[in-house]
Amino acid sequence: MATADEHAGAIRADIGAAEMAFRRSDWEHPAGRSRAEQAADHVARLAAAVPPGTRLGTKEDVRARCGVSVGTFNEALRLLQTRQVITVRPGPGGGLFVTSRAATARLGKSLLELDDGEAAVADAIRIRNTLDPLLIEDALWHASPADLAVLRDCLEPMAAAVASGDPAAFVHANWQLHAQIAAISPSQLLRTLYSSLLEMIERHTLSVLPAEGTSLPGYIEERYQLHADLVAALERRDAVETRRLIATHNTQG
Structure with a gap:
């Protein structure tokens, strides 16, 4: 049976593969899409690649992957939470988690x-x-x-x-x-x-x-x-x- 470290490594690999497959041209949409919307799309693609309940990382980890400012990323988080894509949990072990696919x-x-x-x-x-x-x-x-x-x-x-x-x-x-x-x-x-x-x-x-x-x-x-x-x-x-x-x-x- 896989250890916790091995399971975490597999999740990181899945996320990494999703990021590799997510070309910059896929999320830099034409004029009219804000940077926050582009970042939200990026995170949504990551969430779609892993099972519900998966921890994507801390807010800072995911923000760094999106390459946007703190203010822009907070706006993206509001969009993602409204769309029921991610859940934000505070405290130790918290961060961004993928929500259930159905509600x-x-x-x-x-x-x-x-x-x-x-x-x-x-x-x-x-x-x-x-x-x-x-x-x-x-x-x-x-x-x-x-x-x-x-x-x-x-x-x-x-x-x-x-x-x-x-x-x-x-x-x-x-x-x-x-x-x-x-x-x-x-x-x-x-x-x-x-x-x-x-x-x-x-x-x-x-x-x-x-x-x-x-x-x-x-x-x-x-x-x-x-x-x-x-x-x-x-x-x-x-x-x-x-x-x-x-x-x-x-x-x-």
Whole structure:
């Protein structure tokens, strides 16, 4: 069995090989990329070459590899931590450590298993929830009979996912319903922004997991009913009820 020194040597060799393979032209991007972003890309490449939990070195060690100033490297660290690439641990034995390749973000009572874009997706979910009332207000006053028929059709795959107990299918069908609600808005800016947020969330979601202590089948059935009630309220042009339902939607997740 390999000793601790041999294991550390192997890690240093892996990092060294990654640095050798990482040509200067690979991380000196065209104009528009700051030195901090270039340094963050460099460290991200090193992190990708070793297992999660690996210690890349002290802050000073890694800064020296990047060849940037302390201020620039601190900015790069903020970028890397936001992107969930590295974790900084203080004290003896501390330094820069590679974070897990997958993470989870809470969406109401359900959990989305995400890739390394977790921080960006959490922001996208928060902004999406903020935009929901605006889109519901637009749908309330601008939805045509044909638009409402499309929304009713979107409820069918959600109901099927509830019946089969498939939370992943339910979440994707749910997003499709929201995309169709967004498409009703007369505001091109609002439609484009919302659809981009949904695309980001869907692109980085790996799977849907049950939250601890939660019955996910029961939860998606409850969520289906809320969305069915929302569509029905839109059909009735019931402003009070639609606003109440979307507030409940974003409070419960």
